[in-house]
Each structure stands twice: as C-alpha cells, then as structure tokens.
Amino acid sequence: MTILFDHIEDVRTLAQIIVETVREPLLVLDHDLKILVASSSFHKSFQIDAKDTPGQLLFALDAGAWDIPALHTLLERSLVDQTVVDGFPVEQNFPRIGKRVFLLHARKVLDTEVGQPLIVLGFEDITDRRATEREKELLKKQTDDLLQQKEMLLEEMQHRIINSLQIIASILMLKARAVTSPETREHLQDAHRRVMSVAAVQQHLHASGTADVIDIAPYLEKLCRSLGDSMIGENRAAAIQVTSDKGVMASADAVSLGLIVTELVINALKYAFPDAGQPGVVVVKYQANGTNWKLTVSDNGVGRTDAGGHSGKGGLGTSLVAALAHQLEAKVETTSGEHGMNITITHSTFIAKSAA
C-alpha cells in the first residue's frame, strides 16, 4: 500500500496509525507532560482504560506510579534542550500489573501547529529479560560457589592424603630405627621409599592444582632426587641422572611408573656398585611418543650376579616391577653385562620419534 502525504493532516494520521499499531507501549506528551496520544499497546500493557489517558498528566497516571523524580528531571530537560532519553531504567510496582522493569526512550519533536515541543515516550518492557539475567547471575554464582567448594574439598583431601603418607613414612622410619636386624631395617627403609614415591605423585598433583594428570619430567626428576637423598650418603660416589621427554600421564599410571622407577633405582644403588668408592651412575630415561612411552633404567655397575639381588633372583622388587608393568600394559626387558644392567619397560607399541 502506498500513501502520499500532501497535507499536514495526512502526517498526523500517519503518526496516529504508528502510535496505534506499534507493539511497544508508546505515549505522546505535550509540553506540560500530559498525554496527547497513547498507543493501544500502552493501554493493554498497563491495563489502563483508553478513555482515562487523554489529557492525563503522566505523573498522575496509574495512581502516581510514574511519579518518579528522576524521570521528572529527564523529561523536563528534554523539553528544554535536545536531551535524548535512551534506556532510562524504571523498576516500579504498578497497581494493576505488579512489579515491572522498563527502559524508557524519549525524543522531543516540535508541534509546528501550536509551536510547542512534544515528547514521544517509548516503553521497553525488560521484566522477563531482567528476571532471566538475574536467574543466570544466580546460577553462575551458585556454580562458582560449587566450584570453589569443590576446589576447597580437593585441597583438603590432597592435604589429608599427603599428611597421611607422611605419617606412614614417619612410622616406617621410626620402626627402622628401632629394629636391630639390619635386614629388617633395610626392608622398612625400602617400604619408606615406596611410600615417599607414592607421596611424590600427590605432591605434584597438589602443586600443579590438578587431580588427574602429572607432568612426567619434573616428577621423575624430583622422585630420583628424593631417592638419591635417602640412599646416597656423603661417602658414596654414585649419582642418578634423569632424562625425560615432556609429557603427561594419568596420576594412577604415574604412581605405578614412579614405583617402578623407585624399585629399579633402589635395586641399582643397592647391588650394582658393591664398591662404595666406585663412581656409579644410574640413568633413568623416559621417552614418549604420543600415548606410548618407554622407560629405561640402566647403570654402569657389575651387572647381574648369581649371589646378588640385582634383579637376578626374582625378589620382591622384580615381582613388583613385573606386576606394575603388567598393570600399565607394558613389557619388561632386562639385559645385563660386564658394563652394567639395562632394564626397559615399554608401553604398548612404542616407536621412538626419530625412528617413526
């Protein structure tokens, strides 16, 4: 439909049509802020009878619900200058429709016929949007609170695990001091080292703030430093060297890997260098390729001996390594010679990066 506006009356008619058809509530106010025209949607939204609005002062409307000082100021300023009201928030309890939230938009127009300014006032009902926003904010706060609670519980749990492991390690150490049998003392000290190996994983989890994966390189370095501290005295020339690819491992698997390293390093330091003055070196090497990995623990000691326990007679250490390797779906290979011993734990179908 095309309408041509040749006369001012046509323009007024158009304005009336717009006011009548617009979906958002709309008012046209005169310079005294009395209602000249109100849209049907205004009457509908505020449940006000159409005959009650013409000539009514805005601030007297709806039992004075619109009598808001800040709105007074804004509209009066709009009449005087070109102040544009855009998104002025009004949260009010209306007699018939209850509590609503609106954004008000106002523009001054000039009525050329009477030479007085008018104000077109639009109402944007954001009650539902605001309620949704508040609901989202509340949900976010509840989620944040739950996450914080979870972190606190995790922190407390890790603290308790570490403290419990320290207590167990302390008991084993006290027992080791109390027993008279050197063999029993050695067993207790080994048990103490195994506990500390498990504890090292917990410490790394705690320090990294995660609950499920471990950075292998720093973990192995710290574990071996701890083993060296507990087993290499000032009078021994032995050393432990660690080389490790970067990579992460599930914490449960890291516990098993750490226990394997612990067993093999303890074994090497105990049996590979019967001469305390011998400059022995134990090398712990971890290679990773994707999810597959290979751990090698080697030494430059005396190799497997018939008399010794250097993985030679299937002692507890050997059984533990076999069981832990099986758990990790890895295979154990041992080679021994006059230049030392080499034990490889290979997970799945490891292929070194350079050979891949």
Added chain:
Amino acid sequence: MTNAQTSQTVLVVEDEVFIRMSTVATLEDAGYSVLEARNSADALQVLAGHDEISLIVTDVQMPGGMDGLGLVAQVQREHPVIRALVVSAHACAKEAFKAGAAAFLPKPFLAQSILRAVNDMAKAA
C-alpha cells in the same frame, strides 16, 4: 655441621605424633637439642620457659586457635632472633615467608630434607 650449629636448640611444633617423633629423632641424631610442642599454644609456653631456643620447625594446620603461620608471626615479633622453618602439606610457601619464616619445606619430606633445611637455618643463625 659444626658443634656450634648442632648445639642449638630446636622447637618442633607438630600435632601428628609420629611425624613429630620422627622429626625429633632425626634432629637429635644430628646433635641438636630438641624440644616438642603439639600446637601453637603449647609452643608459646615452651618458648616462654626456654631462652635457649634458636630454631623452630612448625606445621601449619594444627588444632587450637592459632595455626603455625600465626605462631611464626608472633615469634618473629617477640623473639626476632629465632629462625623458623614451616612445613606443610598445603602449598603455602608465600604465606609462610610473609609471616616471617626463614624457610619452607613441603610435606611429605624426607628425614634428609628436613635435616638439610634445619642445618641451613642453623648456619645462618
């Protein structure tokens, strides 16, 4: 370690009896005179009666009104010459140093590690 260092008196503050016992044993084996306390309140009482204490090893989380960090802060105010080593399963090294600790050792620790940390403090004392 020199005799002068290991003749120093250490106060070990730890609520877990086995951890306290093993720490005391480790330090005594190294030649230190060691006193013990189960919590901060106990520790303050022991300190009040023993001017010879020059080093403190304290846990953080202990029962009672004051934790180990509070203890360190109070000791630093009242006995600034005493050096404190804080041990904890919580990663709270920053808080420990802020309270006035000379060193921090995360749990779990080896006997050798705590001895080394105490020796370092004794040397600096």
